[in-house]
Amino acid sequence: MAPPAATAAPSVPPSLSLPPSQFARLQPHAYLLGHLSPPSASNQPSIRANGRAPSQFRVTSANAGSLTHTNGSAVVRIGDTAAVCGVRAELLHTEDIASWSVSQASGSNKRRRLADLGEKPTEEDEDEDPEEDRAHIEDLNLLVPNLSLSTGCAPGFIPGAAPSALAQSLSHQILSLLHSTRLVRADDLRVWYQPPNLGPEELERHNDEEQMDVDAEQSATAEEKPREIKAFWVLYIDIMIISLAGNPFDAAWAAVLAALRDTKLPKAWWDVDNETIVCSDSVADARKLSLRGLPVASSYGVFEADAAAGWRANVIPDAVEENAQAQKDKKGSPERWILADPDGYEEGLIQERACVVIDKEKDGKTTIVKMEKNGGWTVDTEDLRQLVEMSARRWDEMKRILEQC
């Protein structure tokens, strides 16, 4: 039996005998190619099989704060991909950190300086010691993101099995992005304690109620007694991909971002009588995290008309001739398309991927936080520049969505 799709050359619109849905399954590559390069006679615009323009992202929505048992939570839907993120904060006492007393002794004068700075309201990033920040968040594992795909989100991920390679890779990408963007300030996670100046006794007695006043009085006493860190908040950031239809990273990262923006940490203090950290359950006392910027991730895939063209030259030396021909064609008509936010169907046809994480400062200046490209070599410098522009436009859109939720 001849495969029915053999009759369908790439440029022939899929209309002959097979319904489009079946043609899409049998010859996915030809199907998508047919959509992207319609016959010149038909006057149709180049459009993806899912009806989007190549640079168009899927409809995105976000909703934050709906989960009861979290410090912050968010649901982000990008098209049919949905991610739920819950942030849970727990306390890490410095006495539970094996190396704490050692590192504290060596870095004590640096800490002292930081302690002094901490009393001023911090407005700008620059007034914090980045090295100290990094050391605390990264070395003490204060941010713990874990992504789970074992939710039945797509066939092929066996529920109950260990995290798949994809899930592990996504978890680590999120972790490294959290670290490299320095999104969370270490100072938000520290729980300080000001040892009482032994003189005024009433200070100690009213320690519980008047913690805030104590802060104010500190400036007077700080000279004699350096305040010390008693504990850190550890943020467990768990992401459940509820539905997977391509591009999980953008959705997961957006969910993390929205959940962290929603996160409230209770006011915590060292209780001398109980020798432990005690928190206030009052919402008025709790404070939100002050995040650094709003890094937005945008992923792209490159769809090639002839997926093997680029490789053939290397693998089969005789094909050089052919390759040269292909290069010539490239100049005439584009033989590859950069597809923004690929869906599950497109991801199966894509070798080369790119991911750009962009942030914009208040004056509108665009910063590239992260740029990643792998799986091929067709994207050149000019393309990358366009990707950054596209991502900058996406940043505006995501900012609006995240601020509304």
Next chain:
Amino acid sequence: MSNQRQASSASQVPHLSPAELSYLYSSLSLPKTPIRPDGRSPTQFRPLTAETNILPGTNGSARIGFADGTQAIVGVKAEVEKTVLANETLARNDGGAGLDRGEQEGSAAVGGHGSWVQMSIEIPGFRDDDALPVFLSEMMRESLVGAVGTREASDMAGGLKERLVINKRWHWRLYIDVLLLSQPLAYPLPLLSLTTHLALLSTKLPKRKSQGEEDPFFDDDWAVAEYLYPRPSLSSGKTNSTGSSFVRPPVTLLVISVGENIIFDPNREEIAVADAVLAISITRDSEAGTLKLLSIRTVDPPSRLTQPGVPNSENVSMLGAVAPTEDVAVLNPATGEEEVPGVWRPRRGGVKRSVIAEMVKTALKKGGVGEEVLEGLEGVEVS
């Protein structure tokens, strides 16, 4: 692997042909007088041999063997452990606020905690996190820690959980290890439950010599050790030898319904054709002296996974050989479905409420199966 997957909550799928299943079903569903393959009456248990205190290294142990060769061993170990409650780790050092909390703390410590009883079940051919062992241990543990006596009774007022409290800061932790020694021929629940019951009956805790709130220490003389479940003393117990005024460990009975009949302690073949399978946990109500229901769980009947028989009218090789009138589907009153008599159909659907009520009633009624079983176990000589 897939065998075990199917065998999730209800043992293995029996390898019986549809014809055998159909024959079994029709003899077990004979109105009022079911005929069981081994000739037992519907409420009769399989003959068993039992002994206790077989493992010298444990606080209590028992072995039960059924006549079909399946046997199980249960060992109970008790360890003293410090009571740690999340909120009270703080409150303990808290001198000032402790005054208002005193009462609450006291009542909490007396309550005991279900997690102090740990149960593990080992069944050959199953991993300990497979569905069957997990389901069985949860089922048995929940009735064990749930069995609470009445408030008036003295020592075992809060059931097993409270018995484990030593004082506000210390408690016993109980490890119950259940081992099935043979392949699970039938659904192993009755065997494991009876053995656990017997092992707990024989469990002794050393006599405490410390007083009140001090750190506990114990008499090393095993002869004066006290039973975990106190027994009637010989002097007063003569008139009341069933021990009805004492809390007893629960026992879980396996009950099936076939047609309109209710059958206890089914063997492997019988459970294979059951319409419904229930696990009913009962214990003696120390106050009324009657039996009390602790929990009911449905068990997935393996009959749902069996292979259907093919009626002659649909059998190609028999085409034309039988008159079409010969097998006409009739309504089975028990399942409410059209069936051809003598042709096996896997069971589907659930169980009617009236059937459940009848099953529970049979288990609980005075002089019924439950009492018979508990008395039988009581009679096992605890040496």
Next chain:
Amino acid sequence: MMADRRRINGPPGGTRPAVFASNLQSGTSATDRAQRQRQPSELRKIFLKTGLIPTASGSSYLEFEPSASLAAARANPKSLIPPSSALKLACTVHGPKPLPRSAAFSPNLVLTTHIKYAPFAARQRKGHIRDASERDLGVHLETALRGAIIAERWPKSGLDITITILEAEDDRWWGSAPDSHDASWGMMNVLAGCITAASAAIADAHIDCLDLVAGGVAALVSDDSASTSTVAPKLMLDTDPAEHRSILSACVVAYMPARDEITELWLKGDSSKASLEDGDDRTGHEALIDGAVDAARGAHAVLAEAVRESLLKTVGQA
């Protein structure tokens, strides 16, 4: 314990959940226990929607209406401690699909159920690996569904049902001592929700069933604050454990109204002291089962509506 190398682990020394000052001074509790505002036989509203996860053959999302106290706490947040919680879960169905080659022949559809709590689903952080209670729930759900599915229509096939619980129900009020009644009553509400949601997802996947099977919970509760419990416990439907001082006994059923049959029954606790109306000669457990069946009938109405919506959507597309 070995660190899990395939996940990102937190600080090796472990972390502690936050301790709130108001918990320490229980004499003057900051927030009072949530009170049930509903009538004894009034059910919570259920939000149920099918087909939200297009990559699965069938899917559903279920949410319980937040209790009055939780809704009030959300509208006007004062305390960081939520008074109660409301079930939220997502269910997917994959299949029917061929069994793996290594599997033995099965004349029926082989059902696999899998229930997992998200780490942030409950008051206590849950681990990434399923614990005994989650496995136990999976077995209960399998029993409930297998009675409803007409399995012999798919020989040699498998059906995977996966449920992710995003928010679970409480086992007790958070302020009660952790051991005052430590049975996991919240699990029963979770199971009832799982049964209803899975039933909707199976219908969404167009698997033949005898009837839509719905889950319902009823419980015997005693709410009198006096310690002498001379007042007999009352029967309530669809109980939220956070709203009651003490639950004596509870029951969850999976029920098919069309056949008046129960495919799954899980009852525990002491039901012998139920106070029923005069002339009601049912025993405690019978009343409890009847109550749970009534609750399941309520859930069934929601279920039928959701399935009809999903059907209309499919017809509209075709």
